[in-house]
Structure formats: C-alpha cells, structure tokens
Amino acid sequence: MTTHLTTDIAVGLDGVTRTYRSRAGDVHALRGVTHAFARGSFTAIMGPSGSGKSTLLQVAAGLDRPTRGEVVVGGQPLGAMNQTGLTKLRRTAMGFVFQSYNLLDALTAAENVALPARLAGRRVRRAAIVDALRQVGLEGKARRRPPELSGGQQQRVAIARALHLQPEVLFADEPTGALDRSSGRQVLELMRAVADEQRQTVVMVTHDPLSASYAHTTLFLEDGLVVGRLDRADATQIAAAMSDLERR
Known part of the structure; x- marks a missing residue:
C-alpha cells in the first residue's frame, strides 16, 4: 500500500487480517480489510x-498488530516499527478518546490536557x-478537577487532551456512550468541527445511528469484513442499514 499512498490519505489499511488463537479454534476478527481514511474525513x-x-x-x-496485511499512518508503515517507534508515533500523530474519560482526578483540566506532552518529554x-x-x-x-465537571465536560477535556498535540488522526471508541443526549451532541459536533475546520481525521466506533449521522461516511462491518458504506446519511438511513445487517 505504501506505493499508492497520497498525501490525502491519513490512515490506510491494505488486506488487513487479524486472527486470534483460542482453544476452541481460530477467531477471525478481521478478514482482509482494505480501506483508506482520507485526511479531514x-x-x-x-x-x-x-x-x-x-x-x-x-x-x-497500532494498538494491535495485524496477522497479515499493512497499516500506514501518516505515510509510515506500522509493520516496520518496533514498539518504541509505535509508542512515539501514537504520542505525536494520534489522539485517543474512549467511553471512559481516563482523566486523573488529582489533576486540573489544564494539567490533564498537558499530561501526554509531559510524558512524551x-x-x-x-x-x-x-x-x-x-x-x-x-x-x-482550566483549574477545575474532573470531579467538579459534568460527564460531558470531562469528555471534552479528554478530547482537548487528544487534540492538544494536533494529531493527524483522532481515534474514538464509543465516545458518547456514557453521556446524556445533549452532552453527546456537543461532543459529536466538536468532532465534526475537528474534521471540517482543522482537517484532522476522525475514526469513530459507535453502535448508535444518531452518532454515526454526524460523520461524513459510515462503514459497516460484518464478520470482519467491510460489507457496506453510506456517505452523508441521516440516522434513519443508517438505522435501516444496520437492521438489514442484523436480519441476515
């Protein structure tokens, strides 16, 4: 994949397979996924x-290694990197937001935002x-500590922490799962603005069609394969596509 990468691609996956060994047999979590996530998408x-x-x-x-295939982030093939190189790339080129905010209660909001930079020296x-x-x-x-903030505010601090070093890619896993509807909407609007205005790339895992409707594109996975895609779809269209998948 390295040979076809352009500067418009932030993350590229080429024939990515991930197989886990278990006593019951192999589990094929990904089966040859190929996809390019464009910059600013x-x-x-x-x-x-x-x-x-x-x-x-x-x-x-780069939190997990593929069994086969290649992953390229910011033009750099992850397979060629050792763990130290991967850690450095994640600290400089990637930001992460999860359902749990992972803030330190003893630190202020500003100190939580600064923490990744301090850890990276x-x-x-x-x-x-x-x-x-x-x-x-x-x-x-800035001077408030996490227990003094609402859930939505804590998640926004987590996003500020992820964006502080201006990463090329923001990875989010169910970022609104613990939030009420209003707070969740604010977080989703913020992530959309990051893509539209800052030209940063956002990749978000979600189970919620309404959350997905804030994205430019929705990819549908089934049994480790990309089986569908909707561009600029609303929540009703996305929910219908999910229902079709679940009825198969």
Missing part, C-alpha cells in the same frame, strides 16, 4: 456485536493548553 464504523469494529480501530491505531506551552480548552468550549474550566 470523519468516519463512523458500525456493525453487529463481534463484527470487528474495535479490532479495526485498534489495528489502525515535550515542552508544554500554556498558550497551547488554553487554546485546546478553548477549542472544546472549556477555557473557563
């Missing part, structure tokens, strides 16, 4: 339970921290 990944959604995200982010610029919090609408909450 927001892609939702959906599918029935066990379809390979989270495995796809983990392999694309990079200089922390206060102006960049303030800008990251402003981007998520929390510039007035």
Whole structure:
C-alpha cells in the first residue's frame, strides 16, 4: 500500500487480517480489510456485536498488530516499527478518546490536557493548553478537577487532551456512550468541527445511528469484513442499514 499512498490519505489499511488463537479454534476478527481514511474525513464504523469494529480501530491505531496485511499512518508503515517507534508515533500523530474519560482526578483540566506532552518529554506551552480548552468550549474550566465537571465536560477535556498535540488522526471508541443526549451532541459536533475546520481525521466506533449521522461516511462491518458504506446519511438511513445487517 505504501506505493499508492497520497498525501490525502491519513490512515490506510491494505488486506488487513487479524486472527486470534483460542482453544476452541481460530477467531477471525478481521478478514482482509482494505480501506483508506482520507485526511479531514470523519468516519463512523458500525456493525453487529463481534463484527470487528474495535479490532479495526485498534489495528489502525497500532494498538494491535495485524496477522497479515499493512497499516500506514501518516505515510509510515506500522509493520516496520518496533514498539518504541509505535509508542512515539501514537504520542505525536494520534489522539485517543474512549467511553471512559481516563482523566486523573488529582489533576486540573489544564494539567490533564498537558499530561501526554509531559510524558512524551515535550515542552508544554500554556498558550497551547488554553487554546485546546478553548477549542472544546472549556477555557473557563482550566483549574477545575474532573470531579467538579459534568460527564460531558470531562469528555471534552479528554478530547482537548487528544487534540492538544494536533494529531493527524483522532481515534474514538464509543465516545458518547456514557453521556446524556445533549452532552453527546456537543461532543459529536466538536468532532465534526475537528474534521471540517482543522482537517484532522476522525475514526469513530459507535453502535448508535444518531452518532454515526454526524460523520461524513459510515462503514459497516460484518464478520470482519467491510460489507457496506453510506456517505452523508441521516440516522434513519443508517438505522435501516444496520437492521438489514442484523436480519441476515
């Protein structure tokens, strides 16, 4: 895949297979997935339970190694990297947002945002921290600690932390799963703005058609294969496609 990559592709998967060994036999989580995530795109990944959604995200982010195939992020093939190189790339080129916020209660919002940079040994610029919090609408909450914030505000701090170092790709796994509808909408609008205005790439796993409707594209997985795609679809269209998958 390296030979066809263009500067418009943030993450590329070429024939990616992921097989897990178990006593009951091999489990094929991914079966030869090929897909390119364009720069500045927001892609939702959906599918029935066990379809390979989270495995796809983990392999694309270098958190898991494919059994076969190639993953390229920012023009760099992950298969050629050792663990140290992968860790460095994840800290500089990728941001992560999960259902659990993973904030440290003893740190302020600003200190939580700065933490990845400090762990990477990079200089922390206060102006960049303030800008990251402003981007998520929390510039007035910099000194608050997570227990003093609502769930939606905590998730926005987590997004500010992920965006602080301006990664090429933001990976999100069920980022609104623990939020109420209003807070979830704010988080989804923010991720859409990151793609539209900052030209950063967002890859989000979700089970919720309404959440997926904020994305430019929805990919559907079944049994480790990409079996469908909808572009700029609304929640009703996405829900209908999921129902078709589940009836098969």
